[in-house]
Amino acid sequence: MQVPFFGNDRQFNNLKEMIHERTNDVWKTGQYLNGPAVAEFEKSLAKQCDREFALALSSCTDALSFALSSFEFPSGSEILVTNFSFLSSATSILKAGLVPVFCDVDPDTMMVTNDTLADKLSEKTKGVLVVSLFGSMAPFEEIIPFCQENKLVMIEDAAQSFGASSRIGKAGSLGAASCLSFDPTKLLHGTGAGGALLTNNEAIYEHAKKLRLHGRNPEGEFELLGNKSLLSTHDAAVMNAKLAYFSQWIERRNSIAKRYIEACTFLKPQLIPQGTTSTFHKFVLRCRSHEEREALKTHLIEKKITPRVHYGKAISSEALFKDYVVNTPSVEELTKTIITLPLFQELTDEEVQYVCDALTEFQTP
Numbered sequence: 001m002q003v004p005f006f007g008n009d010r011q012f013n014n015l016k017e018m019i020h021e022r023t024n025d026v027w028k029t030g031q032y033l034n035g036p037a038v039a040e041f042e043k044s045l046a047k048q049c050d051r052e053f054a055l056a057l058s059s060c061t062d063a064l065s066f067a068l069s070s071f072e073f074p075s076g077s078e079i080l081v082t083n084f085s086f087l088s089s090a091t092s093i094l095k096a097g098l099v100p101v102f103c104d105v106d107p108d109t110m111m112v113t114n115d116t117l118a119d120k121l122s123e124k125t126k127g128v129l130v131v132s133l134f135g136s137m138a139p140f141e142e143i144i145p146f147c148q149e150n151k152l153v154m155i156e157d158a159a160q161s162f163g164a165s166s167r168i169g170k171a172g173s174l175g176a177a178s179c180l181s182f183d184p185t186k187l188l189h190g191t192g193a194g195g196a197l198l199t200n201n202e203a204i205y206e207h208a209k210k211l212r213l214h215g216r217n218p219e220g221e222f223e224l225l226g227n228k229s230l231l232s233t234h235d236a237a238v239m240n241a242k243l244a245y246f247s248q249w250i251e252r253r254n255s256i257a258k259r260y261i262e263a264c265t266f267l268k269p270q271l272i273p274q275g276t277t278s279t280f281h282k283f284v285l286r287c288r289s290h291e292e293r294e295a296l297k298t299h300l301i302e303k304k305i306t307p308r309v310h311y312g313k314a315i316s317s318e319a320l321f322k323d324y325v326v327n328t329p330s331v332e333e334l335t336k337t338i339i340t341l342p343l344f345q346e347l348t349d350e351e352v353q354y355v356c357d358a359l360t361e362f363q364t365p
Contacts, residue, residue, distance in 0.1 A: 003342050003351050005306040008184055010346035015242070022237040035233030041240040042196070045180070048243065049162075049172030051198040053205035056231035057212055060159040060181035060195035064092035064129065066208040066229075067155050067177035067197055073098060077126040080152075082112050083314045083328040084335075085131045089157055090315045093129060101125070102316045104328040108271035110284070110338075111138045114146045127153035132161035132171060134310070135187075135253075135281035136272050140166060140174055155179070159195075160281045163187060163250050167275040172198050182235070187249060187279055188242055190235025252345040253280040256352050260341060263356035266363040267296075282310055283343040290336040296362055297339060303358045308340040 012019065022037075029035055038056050046054035057063050068079065079093045083102035093100040104116040110133055117128060128147055132138045147154040154174070159181035161171035172178040182194035197208050207224075210217055215224030257280045261269050268286040272278050287293040293309075300307045312335055316326040341355060 001351065001354050002304040003306060003347070003355055005308055005340075005342045006185070007344040007346035008189075010344075014346065015245075018241055019238050022241055023234050026233045026237050029233075032233050033230045035236070037233050037237035037240060038231060041231075041236035044240050044243055045172075045196055045198060049170055049178065049198050051173060051178070052200045053198065053202065055197045055205060055208050055212065056236060057195045057197060057208075058229040058231060059088075059183075059193045060157070060179050061088040061092050061095070062212070062227070062229040063177075063179035063195045063197040063208070064088070064155065064157060065095035066211045067179060067199070067204060068093060068096035068098060068127070068129070069211070070177075070204045070207040071127070071153055073126045076124060078122060078124040079127045079129055080112075080117050080120055080125060081129045082131045082133075082331075083316050083326060084110060084311060084331045085133065085157075085315060086159075086311070087315055087318060087320075089129060089131050091320070094320075098126075099124070100321075102314075102321075102324065102326045102328055104330050105334070106271075107286070107330045107334060108268070109136070109139070109273060110134070110270055110334060111136070112143070113139060114142045117143070117146060121150065125150070125152060127155060129155045129157055130175065131157040131159075132164070133282075134160055134270055134284050135164060135279035136270060137161050137164050137166045137171055137276045137278075139273050141168055141275075144168070144174070159186070161279065163246060163279040165277050166273070176201060177204050182231075182239060187253075187281055188239055188246060190232070190239055192232070192235065194231045194235055194239075196231075249345040250279045253343060254278070256280070256343055256345075256347060257283055259352055259356055260343070260359070263359040264363070267359075280343055283341045284310060285339050285341065286334065287337045287339060293337050293339050299362045300341075300358060303354075305355055305358055306342055309335075309338060310340045311335060311338075 042054040090100040156175040156178040158171040164171040177199040180196045211226035212229040215226035
């Protein structure tokens with residue numbers, strides 16, 4: 001048996017009649033960008049995330065940088081961000097003309113905490129870009145008061161957590177603005193890159209709306225330096241229809257994750273904060289050592305199960321940040337010990353059991 005890491009081909013086969021119908025409707029209109037389906041999708045996102053405004057864009061990276069640039073922070077202003085995430089969590093800060101300051105994480109939740117943020121606080125700190133990882137949500141119950149106390153703007157990077165919730169709100173509903181991703185690795189996705197900015201602040205929304213089409217204002221004048229950041233009408237139409245399956249997919253992913261957790265008692269899955277639900281965008285385990293991680297990876301590959309590593313490098317270790325001085329020991333340890341198992345809603349029960357059996361076999365002396 002072979003167990004792939006992604007199941008996008010299976011999802012297409014399950015939904016191809018709906019997908020063909022939706023895309024054919026768009027082809028007939030000839031409005032491949034900014035067609036009616038985009039506005040419909042934005043309305044659905046705003047409702048889903050309890051937000052007043054939603055703006056569809058070509059990527060979450062654009063959404064993050066557009067949100068940050070709307071505040072016109074002084075030159076040299078610093079934004080706190082995790083050192084354990086996908087690269088764009090930090091590059092979006094650079095794109096907004098700001099300085100990323102890399103923070104360590106709690107090794108159990110793999111996300112920032114009040115303490116790791118406070119450790120990097122300075123007079124230049126103007127905001128926090130809070131990244132929720134792997135389908136779970138960051139500890140916002142403590143981070144929001146921290147931001148309020150220190151007068152910091154909080155932007156929510158919900159690229160991996162759309163569909164999750166906590167005691168204080170849904171993913172996508174927190175902070176000055178929230179940003180989503182719809183690339184093909186995400187639970188809700190189109191055929192290419194995609195993203196969205198959500199906010200209750202009309203000024204942020206209008207600023208981003210200009211930036212997504214080269215800085216053009218409603219009068220047709222180009223008054224800001226923006227770029228072309230449009231979600232295709234095809235993807236908007238298909239994803240809006242996929243929202244009907246969203247809760248069902250999350251339930252299935254949670255049931256798979258539960259079985260994985262029961263089978264790998266010798267390893268530590270990401271800790272889901274109390275009062276928080278997860279979509280299990282990724283199922284990430286922490287091994288006891290780098291050697292154990294590599295042995296488990298080899299074992300799974302031999303069983304024709306495809307594992308991945310999210311993330312094998314700290315963001316600050318990339319050449320782009322070679323001049324940054326960073327000290328994030330928990331992040332460095334995680335990059336050496338974590339491994340990601342295949343988890344998507346189209347996995348069959350037989351495949352899930354096969355992965356569980358492989359985990360059980362690995363832990364047997």
